[in-house]
Amino acid sequence: MLTRAAHSVTGTEAVGPYTLLRIQRGDLDPGLPGQFFMLEAPGRLLPRPMSLCLATESELAFLIDPIGPGTRALCSLELGDRLAILGPLGNGFRLDVERPLLVGGGIGIAPLPYLSERLDNPPAVLGFRTSWHAEAAALVPNAEVVLEPIYVTEVMPAGHDVLACGPAPMLEAIRALTPHAQLAWEAPMACGYGACWGCVVRIDGELKRLCVEGPVLDAAA
Amino acid sequence: MLTRAAHSVTGTEAVGPYTLLRIQRGDLDPGLPGQFFMLEAPGRLLPRPMSLCLATESELAFLIDPIGPGTRALCSLELGDRLAILGPLGNGFRLDVERPLLVGGGIGIAPLPYLSERLDNPPAVLGFRTSWHAEAAALVPNAEVVLEPIYVTEVMPAGHDVLACGPAPMLEAIRALTPHAQLAWEAPMACGYGACWGCVVRIDGELKRLCVEGPVLDAAA
Amino acid sequence: MRLLNASGCLDALTALEVARSLDVFVTKTVTPMPRAGNDPVRIAEVDGGMLNAIGLANPGIERFCGDTLARLAGLEVWVSVGGFSVQDYADLAARLDGEDVAAIELNLSCPNVDEVPESVGEVVAAARAVTEKPLYAKLSPAVPDVAETARAAEAAGADGLSLVNTIRGLALDERTLRPVLARGPGGLSGPALRPVALAAVHACRRATALPIVGMGGVATGRHVLELLAAGANDVALGTILFSDPAAPGRIRAELEAELAAHGFADADNAVGAAHEADLPTLHQRSRVRVEKHLHTGLNVAG
Amino acid sequence: MRLLNASGCLDALTALEVARSLDVFVTKTVTPMPRAGNDPVRIAEVDGGMLNAIGLANPGIERFCGDTLARLAGLEVWVSVGGFSVQDYADLAARLDGEDVAAIELNLSCPNVDEVPESVGEVVAAARAVTEKPLYAKLSPAVPDVAETARAAEAAGADGLSLVNTIRGLALDERTLRPVLARGPGGLSGPALRPVALAAVHACRRATALPIVGMGGVATGRHVLELLAAGANDVALGTILFSDPAAPGRIRAELEAELAAHGFADADNAVGAAHEADLPTLHQRSRVRVEKHLHTGLNVAG
Numbered sequence A, B: 001m002l003t004r005a006a007h008s009v010t011g012t013e014a015v016g017p018y019t020l021l022r023i024q025r026g027d028l029d030p031g032l033p034g035q036f037f038m039l040e041a042p043g044r045l046l047p048r049p050m051s052l053c054l055a056t057e058s059e060l061a062f063l064i065d066p067i068g069p070g071t072r073a074l075c076s077l078e079l080g081d082r083l084a085i086l087g088p089l090g091n092g093f094r095l096d097v098e099r100p101l102l103v104g105g106g107i108g109i110a111p112l113p114y115l116s117e118r119l120d121n122p123p124a125v126l127g128f129r130t131s132w133h134a135e136a137a138a139l140v141p142n143a144e145v146v147l148e149p150i151y152v153t154e155v156m157p158a159g160h161d162v163l164a165c166g167p168a169p170m171l172e173a174i175r176a177l178t179p180h181a182q183l184a185w186e187a188p189m190a191c192g193y194g195a196c197w198g199c200v201v202r203i204d205g206e207l208k209r210l211c212v213e214g215p216v217l218d219a220a221a
Numbered sequence C, D: 001m002r003l004l005n006a007s008g009c010l011d012a013l014t015a016l017e018v019a020r021s022l023d024v025f026v027t028k029t030v031t032p033m034p035r036a037g038n039d040p041v042r043i044a045e046v047d048g049g050m051l052n053a054i055g056l057a058n059p060g061i062e063r064f065c066g067d068t069l070a071r072l073a074g075l076e077v078w079v080s081v082g083g084f085s086v087q088d089y090a091d092l093a094a095r096l097d098g099e100d101v102a103a104i105e106l107n108l109s110c111p112n113v114d115e116v117p118e119s120v121g122e123v124v125a126a127a128r129a130v131t132e133k134p135l136y137a138k139l140s141p142a143v144p145d146v147a148e149t150a151r152a153a154e155a156a157g158a159d160g161l162s163l164v165n166t167i168r169g170l171a172l173d174e175r176t177l178r179p180v181l182a183r184g185p186g187g188l189s190g191p192a193l194r195p196v197a198l199a200a201v202h203a204c205r206r207a208t209a210l211p212i213v214g215m216g217g218v219a220t221g222r223h224v225l226e227l228l229a230a231g232a233n234d235v236a237l238g239t240i241l242f243s244d245p246a247a248p249g250r251i252r253a254e255l256e257a258e259l260a261a262h263g264f265a266d267a268d269n270a271v272g273a274a275h276e277a278d279l280p281t282l283h284q285r286s287r288v289r290v291e292k293h294l295h296t297g298l299n300v301a302g
Ligand SMILES: Cc1cc2nc3c(=O)[nH]c(=O)nc-3n(C[C@H](O)[C@H](O)[C@H](O)COP(=O)(O)OP(=O)(O)OC[C@H]3O[C@@H](n4cnc5c(N)ncnc54)[C@H](O)[C@@H]3O)c2cc1C
Pocket: A036, A048, A049, A050, A051, A052, A062, A063, A064, A065, A066, A067, A068, A069, A070, A071, A072, A107, A110, A111, A185, A186, A187, A188, A189, A215, C173
């Protein structure tokens, strides 16, 4: 079911360069970690896809990097503002893994707090550009943090079921190392539910809609 | 000189169905009564022409009828908001008249308070649709007020130099009665300073720019 | 008045409930052969609209008929078809003639098909010769005189017009100043297209007696009313579906309120309202139109 | 890079100071005979832009040359001309050949002149035959392939392109649902036109070596930078002048900041930046262009 409804902002807080946007949960289904929501961005035509970062009984929270007009508008929301939210959408992480290891890079850590909670706080390796960005690591328990020029792939322990989210080069590097990893990708999306064919990525050599087939894909694909 | 600058709203108040918008005067030249200003309307592409209604040492005020998106936006401005203002523009009323009589209809009374002040409060005849609209008559001293179905032309004393502003049918009726009247007309305007040729009206049988030739025209023209 | 989706703006297979909330489901344009479409990035938001350069990604007519169509059972389906030659369109129309589809929309705004009236006429005539299905000609407004194109489509046997397709636009990346879309330019849709769509519908309503599906930037019931007033008989939703999949229901409710406020008994009564008085033959034309189409089984009374 | 006004968007006689704040003053389109223009209402604001149907109001070429032109002394003047036949344009160009004007802009987007490449080529060739003045062909983006039109203009001897004119739009009155403009449809300008203008400039830069004056929805220095990157050599301001007559100064300042932020030494260095790498011949073309125009006295090095 594609349910879209207006929800109230219950608070925002700065986390390093990012903003944690808290929304009244109401009857929103948080879905599975790695699934995403389309958030109305004030003043913009199209909504923006955001992974769920945290879910409590009363709130859902999104961690947002203000990199463009839509994300800046979302980060400027204030207590009591209302925004329309559609979701959860897409396919999240499979949680039936034996030795989970969470790997995140930059704003790619967004889905990891919720994922960590659902997996009982497994170990995590997080990479950031600066220590300012690394402030966001506080949201993920049991995390080892590396800063550039060290990359997460250099410190990832072997023998784990990797669940990763981060910039494309990081995911490509992980894919090369661990063919069984689950990787959460990004692509520009207009709709988030298969309507626009805008979000295609190459999967198994074919251009497929990431919002329908993903955003979490098996590394082997 | 075409000077355009941002000015602060110092207050707004309801006057019947209209809104009196007060602006910090700064170094704005109030110009002559009947001249107009182009007011930036928040969220709209084009500014909106407004006659100056009142001028004090510290403020200029505009009386605005919220009839469409631009005027509604102007009426929603709040204390401290800033808006760009261009003017004074166009040709105002000639003040070298012997026995002035101000005639106004509906929102057409907007320029009359300032005009009345500059002419030492001459007699005025004002027509309105309802007593609610007629609340605006309080802005014009020495005014006789009529409500529909009575029209101003029925009660206008003879032998005066008429200076009038109001809906086109009212101005036409006055023109038919008093060929020496000065009439302030309206037309949709994009620029207010002769650039767009949008504001033409028929003057002496020719289509001329009202913002350049008017908005105040001799009835005979 | 029927509410449709604009071609390429909804996939009933991933959002059946949205398709069900419309009166007609229009497919993404189907071409003779399968197409992967353009490389990403394919979409970008711009002031007042969005650009897309999807590149007619589709499974090709054979897989569409053999696979997709069966899964659309229960929906009133219009199939949008596109090709790169007159023969392509004829083949596509012939292939669909025996299928369970309510109408064929000829996408005559493909990048590689010239939009001159002559070729529009040729394409429509070629399709007309091989199918009994109602044929809607989907036109680009990016022509000197869209009414002329519409007349060419009518003369060649089209049963209706779909107005309008996107117009070419470009967006540059904030930092690199290179085109955001991999292909460079893309099609502009959304709010910026709305005045253009209104003008095209208005002009074609004066030029032809064909029923018109209006589209371009519709986001509210008021927008639907304006397209009807300009002369559309039916209305399609495109870009608005991306931000609001519940738009069909919301817009229908808004339209009811608008119709009531303007004193129209129903949506069909509003058709052509922008012309009243200076287009006296419109109602007569509507009647002709209804009769002409009754035998096709397609309800075009709207 | 020079900053101009868009034709029809400034009258130097009522706003000399604004004209002086630009590098070039472009006149409103002048026709062979005087024209009163369309009845009011002639302008309307729409979401994302405005519509105009001024109807080429102007004093006619004789009164323009005899009266207006003298009063523009001290300004670099380009005269926009429009007609209803090839001969009209030839007459207008011939009449202006001996006058003190820096260039002639052929408004090839008149309602009654077909915008097909053939007639654009004919018009340009006819004007070329009778004047030494630099000829700018002003094109409509509302054609299937603007690059083709641009090539036709170049082949016929145009010295430059002005891109773009407005595209047809319609607005309906909130209450009556009748067209707001007396004429019905009007030309859409402002923000909604900007992606369309960028696409047209981008396409024509790839198709011809002609210098381009870019315009359409420019309101900030960033917008100027994007037109330059797409391939414009000069930029014209239209609708923005209506709301902000001080726009030229503001936009120049904003452009300086943008250029610095992107590491361009000056505006001319940004020309074509959106093409770099995939349009290797651009710089070579620019050089050719400069030489070609040096003898005309027109500075097109930008
Ligand atoms: C499934 C999914 C989940 C996401 N979760 C989060 C999240 O939790 N937190 C968060 O901050 N961001 C997340 N994103 C990314 C976020 O949606 C984009 O940053 C946002 O849409 C950009 O919008 P904008 O208007 O701010 O910038 P734009 O102007 O749209 O983009 C700015 C720049 O980023 C590029 N860009 C835009 N969107 C994407 C994209 N999706 N992938 C790669 N590059 C892009 C553009 O090309 C441009 O260069 C997610 C994306 C997806 C697809």
